[in-house]
Amino acid sequence: MTLLDHVPSEAQLRRSAYRRRQTVYSVLVAAFSTAALGTLLVIAVTGAPGWDRVRRSFLDPEIARDALPTVLSGLWLNVRLLVCCAVGALLLGLLVAVLRTLRGPVFFPVRALAAGYTYTFRGLPLIIVLYLLTLGVPGLRLQGMPPVLVLGGIALVLTYGGYLAEVFRAGIESVHPSQLAAARSLGLSYRQTMRHVVLPQAVRRVAPPLLNDVVALQKDVGLVSLAGPIDAVRAAQIATAQTFNYTPYVVAGVLFVLLAIPLIAVTDWVTLRAARRQSGG
Amino acid sequence: MALLRCRGLRKEFGGHVVLDQLDLTVAEHQVVALIGASGSGKSTLLRCVNLLDELDDGTIELDGVDISDPRVDPDQVRRRIGMVFQAYNLFPHLSVLDNITLAPRRVHRRGRAEAEAQARELLDRVGLGAKADAYPDRLSGGQQQRVAIVRALANSPRLMLLDEVTSALDPELVGEVLAMIRDLKADGMTMVLATHEMGFAREVADEVCFLDAGRVVESGPPEQVLGEPTQPRTRQFLRRIIEAGRL
Numbered sequence: 001m002t003l004l005d006h007v008p009s010e011a012q013l014r015r016s017a018y019r020r021r022q023t024v025y026s027v028l029v030a031a032f033s034t035a036a037l038g039t040l041l042v043i044a045v046t047g048a049p050g051w052d053r054v055r056r057s058f059l060d061p062e063i064a065r066d067a068l069p070t071v072l073s074g075l076w077l078n079v080r081l082l083v084c085c086a087v088g089a090l091l092l093g094l095l096v097a098v099l100r101t102l103r104g105p106v107f108f109p110v111r112a113l114a115a116g117y118t119y120t121f122r123g124l125p126l127i128i129v130l131y132l133l134t135l136g137v138p139g140l141r142l143q144g145m146p147p148v149l150v151l152g153g154i155a156l157v158l159t160y161g162g163y164l165a166e167v168f169r170a171g172i173e174s175v176h177p178s179q180l181a182a183a184r185s186l187g188l189s190y191r192q193t194m195r196h197v198v199l200p201q202a203v204r205r206v207a208p209p210l211l212n213d214v215v216a217l218q219k220d221v222g223l224v225s226l227a228g229p230i231d232a233v234r235a236a237q238i239a240t241a242q243t244f245n246y247t248p249y250v251v252a253g254v255l256f257v258l259l260a261i262p263l264i265a266v267t268d269w270v271t272l273r274a275a276r277r278q279s280g281g
Numbered sequence: 282m283a284l285l286r287c288r289g290l291r292k293e294f295g296g297h298v299v300l301d302q303l304d305l306t307v308a309e310h311q312v313v314a315l316i317g318a319s320g321s322g323k324s325t326l327l328r329c330v331n332l333l334d335e336l337d338d339g340t341i342e343l344d345g346v347d348i349s350d351p352r353v354d355p356d357q358v359r360r361r362i363g364m365v366f367q368a369y370n371l372f373p374h375l376s377v378l379d380n381i382t383l384a385p386r387r388v389h390r391r392g393r394a395e396a397e398a399q400a401r402e403l404l405d406r407v408g409l410g411a412k413a414d415a416y417p418d419r420l421s422g423g424q425q426q427r428v429a430i431v432r433a434l435a436n437s438p439r440l441m442l443l444d445e446v447t448s449a450l451d452p453e454l455v456g457e458v459l460a461m462i463r464d465l466k467a468d469g470m471t472m473v474l475a476t477h478e479m480g481f482a483r484e485v486a487d488e489v490c491f492l493d494a495g496r497v498v499e500s501g502p503p504e505q506v507l508g509e510p511t512q513p514r515t516r517q518f519l520r521r522i523i524e525a526g527r528l
Contacts, residue, residue, distance in 0.1 A: 019365065033358075046435075072345075072527060145437060162288070178366065178368060178370045179370060179372065181328075181333050181357060181366070181370065182364075182366060182370035182372070183372075183383075184355075184359060185331050185333065185359055185362070185363075185364040185390065185433075186359070186360070186383065186384035186433070187356050187359045187360030187384055187388040187436060188383070188384060188387060188388060189354070189356050192387050192388070195381075196383060197372055200374045201372075201374050204374065
């Protein structure tokens with residue numbers, strides 16, 4: 001930091017002027033190369049021999065307008081399912097990760113169960129879990145069976161809970177043993193140490209990868225449509241089948257990206273903040 | 282009467298004997314300094330007394346009660362012993378005030394207002410009142426270590442274990458931490474401190490124990506152990522310390 005009454009030297013003035021010129025030059029180069037690449041791409045795509053046909057079957061504005069309401073209502077299902085499944089999977093993941101850290105012979109079955117769960121559900125393809133839950137479980141004809149949408153949600157929570165549990169566990173293990181020693185030396189029990197010292201630090205550290213998994217979940221919630229409920233992609237598929245035009249898929253794709261942007265922006269912001277905190281320490 | 286009595290302590294790490302038939306007795310209001318080279322067992326001894334490491338043999342008595350008995354609840358023991366670490370080990374996600382009030386509130390079930398009032402009073406006494414709401418990473422090493430000492434004191438311990446509390450500090454920050462320990466001695470706190478500060482050990486300790494290969498080789502008043510050591514290994518150690526300009 002320079003003081004207000006500091007007069008920069010000749011050499012410093014020359015350096016500043018040089019750096020300003022370099023900045024202007026860099027901006028000009030970036031603008032030119034971006035414009036050149038963009039023009040090339042447009043020429044390559046629109047100049048292709050099949051461009052007119054592709055434009056008609058993928059980018060028809062009229063069909064896009066007609067398909068938008070049904071795709072949007074499908075997307076609303078995605079959003080609701082995403083919120084419920086994200087909360088569920090985060091809670092399940094945290095619970096399983098904590099269970100895996102328990103020591104002592106009493107907890108052996110709990111540890112084994114938790115470890116078996118993360119192994120199974122990280123290995124099992126989501127589609128198979130979905131089919132087992134939405135087609136297999138109702139086949140049992142039990143009393144009080146939840147609707148197919150809830151079963152599909154449970155499949156998503158089970159699958160993503162397995163991934164999130166491992167992320168949480170990595171966070172728990174990243175907390176230095178000296179923090180545990182300090183907490184235990186104050187007389188805190190293992191549970192209190194976990195609750196007040198280890199978990200707050202662990203969750204903060206792994207917030208970026210956790211949010212990254214939520215972004216992935218956002219795309220996978222649509223798979224419940226395999227069992228019947230109509231989400232955005234399924235709605236687009238129906239519209240496509242009616243018009244023999246693929247534009248509704250493009251509409252659904254654009255909506256998905258728009259939905260992901262805020263979540264990704266939050267992830268980036270949290271990551272940046274975490275990095276700053278660490279370098280600031 | 283002896284507040285702490287260690288008899289025949291043994292601790293191994295992977296076939297390496299760190300504590301070997303170690304005996305140590307600390308009377309109430311006494312300050313004992315542990316000196317010795319790195320790896321001589323000073324830190325392990327302190328960790329064993331606080332039940333952070335499990336003994337392989339021997340007994341530790343605190344207030345006449347065998348705390349090395351596996352049926353003793355270690356959490357009950359640790360809340361009567363304060364420990365301060367070389368690397369401060371403050372909780373980085375908690376403010377200074379929350380670091381200090383964590384144990385009083387969660388372990389001793391005091392109310393927030395009462396715990397915070399006590400913490401602020403302790404902080405004021407060591408001149409850190411203005412830092413109560415700061416986070417540890419905004420403090421200097423010396424300030425962090427003083428907060429760590431306050432955090433241990435907030436439990437009103439019977440015994441304080443200080444593990445090379447000035448070793449990680451810049452030289453100009455050592456003094457403020459040592460001054461605080463000097464005040465603790467004046468208040469009559471019983472302390473066992475592992476240290477490389479020979480001058481400070483001579484000034485503050487009632488007894489100095491020289492550890493080598495997990496045993497107490499020589500112990501006695503500081504003037505005797507540091508001034509006229511009888512054991513060859515003590516003399517050799519002190520000669521190296523003097524050559525390094527630390528005495």
